[in-house]
Amino acid sequence: xxxxxxAQLDAxxxxxxxxxxxxxxxxxxxxxxxxxxxxxxRQLFESAPHPSSDVAIFALxxxxxxxxxxHSDIDVLVLFGGPIGLAGEQFLRTLLxxxxxxxxxxxxxxxxxxxxxxxxxxxxxxxxxLADARPLVGSPALFEEVAAFLDATEPRAFxxxxxxxxxxxxHAAFNDTPYQLEPDVKDAPGGLRDLTALRSLARATDAxxxxxxxxxxxxxxxxEDFLLRIRSILHLEARRNQNVLSxxxxxxxxxxxxxxxxxxxxxxxxxxxxxFRHARSVSRALKFTRRMAPTPVGRxxxxxxxxxxxxxxxAARSQPESWLPLFQAAIDRGVPVTDGALGLIHAxxxxxxxxxxxxxxxxxxxxxxxxxxxxGLYARLSEMHDCGLLGxxxxxxxxxxxxxVRDFYHKYTVxxxxxxxxxxxxxxxxPSRPGRERFAAQLADLRAPELLVLSLLLHDVGKWRDEEHAxxxxxxxxxxxxxxxxxxxxxxxVEFLISNHLRMSVAAFRRDIDDPEVxxxxxxxxxxxxxxxxxxxxxxxxxxxxxxxxxxxxxxxLLWRLYVDTYNQLTLGYGDExxxxxxxxxxxxxxxxxxxxSESDIRQFVEGLPRRxxxxxxxxxxYRHVQLARDIQPDxxxxxxxxxxxxxxxxxxxxxxxxxVSNICGVLSSFGMDILRGQAMTNPNxxxxxxxxxxxxxxxxxxxxxxxxxxxxxxxxxxSGELDVAARLRAREQSLVxxxxxxxxFAPVIHCDNHSSRRYTILEIIEKNQVGLLHRISRVISHxxxxxxxxxxxxxxxxxxxxxxxxxxxxxxxxxxxxALTAELTRxxxxxxxxxQGHRATE
Amino acid sequence: MKLIKAIVRPNKVDEVKDALxxxxxxxxxxxxxxxxxxxxGHTAVYRGKEYNVSLLxxxxxxxxxxxxxxxxxxxxxxxxxxxxxxxxxxxxVIPVEEAYxxxxxxxxxx
Numbered sequence: 001x002x003x004x005x006x007a008q009l010d011a012x013x014x015x016x017x018x019x020x021x022x023x024x025x026x027x028x029x030x031x032x033x034x035x036x037x038x039x040x041x042r043q044l045f046e047s048a049p050h051p052s053s054d055v056a057i058f059a060l061x062x063x064x065x066x067x068x069x070x071h072s073d074i075d076v077l078v079l080f081g082g083p084i085g086l087a088g089e090q091f092l093r094t095l096l097x098x099x100x101x102x103x104x105x106x107x108x109x110x111x112x113x114x115x116x117x118x119x120x121x122x123x124x125x126x127x128x129x130l131a132d133a134r135p136l137v138g139s140p141a142l143f144e145e146v147a148a149f150l151d152a153t154e155p156r157a158f159x160x161x162x163x164x165x166x167x168x169x170x171h172a173a174f175n176d177t178p179y180q181l182e183p184d185v186k187d188a189p190g191g192l193r194d195l196t197a198l199r200s201l202a203r204a205t206d207a208x209x210x211x212x213x214x215x216x217x218x219x220x221x222x223x224e225d226f227l228l229r230i231r232s233i234l235h236l237e238a239r240r241n242q243n244v245l246s247x248x249x250x251x252x253x254x255x256x257x258x259x260x261x262x263x264x265x266x267x268x269x270x271x272x273x274x275x276f277r278h279a280r281s282v283s284r285a286l287k288f289t290r291r292m293a294p295t296p297v298g299r300x301x302x303x304x305x306x307x308x309x310x311x312x313x314x315a316a317r318s319q320p321e322s323w324l325p326l327f328q329a330a331i332d333r334g335v336p337v338t339d340g341a342l343g344l345i346h347a348x349x350x351x352x353x354x355x356x357x358x359x360x361x362x363x364x365x366x367x368x369x370x371x372x373x374x375x376g377l378y379a380r381l382s383e384m385h386d387c388g389l390l391g392x393x394x395x396x397x398x399x400x401x402x403x404x405v406r407d408f409y410h411k412y413t414v415x416x417x418x419x420x421x422x423x424x425x426x427x428x429x430x431p432s433r434p435g436r437e438r439f440a441a442q443l444a445d446l447r448a449p450e451l452l453v454l455s456l457l458l459h460d461v462g463k464w465r466d467e468e469h470a471x472x473x474x475x476x477x478x479x480x481x482x483x484x485x486x487x488x489x490x491x492x493x494v495e496f497l498i499s500n501h502l503r504m505s506v507a508a509f510r511r512d513i514d515d516p517e518v519x520x521x522x523x524x525x526x527x528x529x530x531x532x533x534x535x536x537x538x539x540x541x542x543x544x545x546x547x548x549x550x551x552x553x554x555x556x557x558l559l560w561r562l563y564v565d566t567y568n569q570l571t572l573g574y575g576d577e578x579x580x581x582x583x584x585x586x587x588x589x590x591x592x593x594x595x596x597x598s599e600s601d602i603r604q605f606v607e608g609l610p611r612r613x614x615x616x617x618x619x620x621x622x623y624r625h626v627q628l629a630r631d632i633q634p635d636x637x638x639x640x641x642x643x644x645x646x647x648x649x650x651x652x653x654x655x656x657x658x659x660x661v662s663n664i665c666g667v668l669s670s671f672g673m674d675i676l677r678g679q680a681m682t683n684p685n686x687x688x689x690x691x692x693x694x695x696x697x698x699x700x701x702x703x704x705x706x707x708x709x710x711x712x713x714x715x716x717x718x719x720s721g722e723l724d725v726a727a728r729l730r731a732r733e734q735s736l737v738x739x740x741x742x743x744x745x746f747a748p749v750i751h752c753d754n755h756s757s758r759r760y761t762i763l764e765i766i767e768k769n770q771v772g773l774l775h776r777i778s779r780v781i782s783h784x785x786x787x788x789x790x791x792x793x794x795x796x797x798x799x800x801x802x803x804x805x806x807x808x809x810x811x812x813x814x815x816x817x818x819x820a821l822t823a824e825l826t827r828x829x830x831x832x833x834x835x836x837q838g839h840r841a842t843e
Numbered sequence: 844m845k846l847i848k849a850i851v852r853p854n855k856v857d858e859v860k861d862a863l864x865x866x867x868x869x870x871x872x873x874x875x876x877x878x879x880x881x882x883x884g885h886t887a888v889y890r891g892k893e894y895n896v897s898l899l900x901x902x903x904x905x906x907x908x909x910x911x912x913x914x915x916x917x918x919x920x921x922x923x924x925x926x927x928x929x930x931x932x933x934x935x936v937i938p939v940e941e942a943y944x945x946x947x948x949x950x951x952x953x
Binding site: 509510511512513514515552554555557558561564565567568749750751753764765766801 | 852853854855857875876877887888889890891892893896900926928930
């Protein structure tokens, strides 16, 4: 350190000591002293050899607040933008050693930027000190990062919770009373820490609280200055960081503060009287703040006793994209939005156009997430509608506001009917009457229930006109879908649901559902189970929202029976309906094919696959599959592994061989992948297409840069017979880590059916979803000499739902064959390892 | 005077109502009912589990007509509700001894 810096610090100390001795070392003097220490730190920073990464110094705690007394700790945070390394250590030495050499009590925290990525809940004291962080010198980018970190909701909520706990603990040590005969001016109730605490609480929740305190600002400022002047005297007299105003010190303090009196005792009584007056003000202000402080629940959002509201109303007025999070927070916490916040939106909402409520991709994703059916959605949507927000976000919805359509059965206005459909759907989460559990299970099984809610929200918007409303609703819905920039497949799904929202009630209630042709045509309309489930739920809640008594249990039964028959048609009978030359979708596929794919490439791949294939995959996906199938040779595996949202998808094309499905599933399970949904299909040329969606629960693919390549290599090795996946999988199945607990075990359902398909025996299995389940089942099927042509995989909560289309020797299974297969499957699913081992030995 | 009680397929109610309307019969009671006849329901399978659908959803249409048009009414109902498949339903004819109008207390002429 340069000698001049020494001298400057010494001069600063002398000056502060003199002020303390004169009883004037209050807030202004301490701030001045802090500024001079700042100068010293900055000087050292500039002269230190800089590390390779960014670095910044922050003042923390009392130093951060510029309340440095003579012997206060100098709390600093040294934050590095990257790994510290040797250069960083050298930098720290050059910075800190001189500070220690001049006798400053430096408490330093050293962190890397990465440390801020996750909240360290084990160190609340540090986080509280960080809440007072004051940038001193260094990288502006790091200054901003710390500010952004502290501004985030989670740290603020954590600061509040930690602060509450620490206040309680600290006060308990003083028997919860400020009236101490020998008070600690820093830690006792009513002391300096309480002042800091109430300000921190207000800053983390609602700064406006400081304007509503029982004591005015001047009173608290006066209290603070008084306490700081005393503390300065205590440090001066004790020559250390001493904060207890003992009897002995009380006399010295009274004298230095110049209290009048004929005796020391009289002086002390007067100074202590002032102390208690100030401590009482501080104490009351803290109690008020603790009582009134709302809980931070989001950016500019807090929870109060009346519900969720904005903290800064002025900021909220100019940020319409922040309004939906208000309602989202209310749903998350099961409370309403406050009348004040609703009034603010009502007053401002007409200033903004639809797009301004969800300008960024994250805002649009938030709109969809908001529409997830759960308790409170109807209530919040109703509030949004009442204050005009829903109609501004979706002007199409505004068109049916209070719209009356006169008929014999609708009992409510079109907008309320629409919102009631959503309420009915959210209520399915907790079914209120017998028979509803089956529909609740459908809802739980949906991949994107928010798209169903979006469809419900828009299904009747076309009723603003008197003509055919479904067509008009679709036209208007397209505008919404365009603004929300939904992916093409999602748009198509929503349009399908809106366009056909009356079709299932017509089929169920006005057609003969015992007529197989009615079921076949309806299955043709919906195409795949996901759409069927969504349309069924849409019909249920739509009919129920017409009037109180229209959806009788009798009608529910009709609806359910149509659903079951159609579901069976889709999952059990689809193997009989193959893509052929006359298939309409094929002509379109050929016409739009990219130039690098020939007509024969496409025909060779898709002809003979179930028609369902063209309903499941977009043309682009089909072209990718055709590309994968090119030049495939025995033992070749052409596969693609892609992330899709939170899940992953693997598409495998190879040539059929025994144990193929079992091996592919085994490889995925051996990497800890949980198969959620999937299809396996075989065309007449023996080409197999497997498409599985799975969850990477152990984050293998995320954590290993070459994870994808590892999985694909293992697939090739297993399919070609170079690697036996069974051993690796067995270890995983037996591992304690992967045994699921707490799930009530139920007897597996194994059902063979020779009636639903002309070509196949259908094997349906419902079993607890677990690692390696599909592998074990398909292994048994292959072991029984059966050929698997088609597989459907679904999950519903903890249940795995598997449908296999199988043959033995090119024909359906005989009764004896079914019995043998069922018996072996039962043993395998009941976990009889000996039998399982025996099977391996025979392979 | 006879009470005609027809158990029909749910999707046939509108056609039965239209057929009765053509015979100038406008008063009727329609009820959602469940039951089975000789077919005794059937077994359905959902996700591998068999369950018995013993009571099938049907509609009951009831109307009281004068003796002179009973046969015509029965014919009309059968024609409207018939598909030829099992489960088309039944028509019952029940004698009615007396009938009163609740509003006025008058006895209807038989």
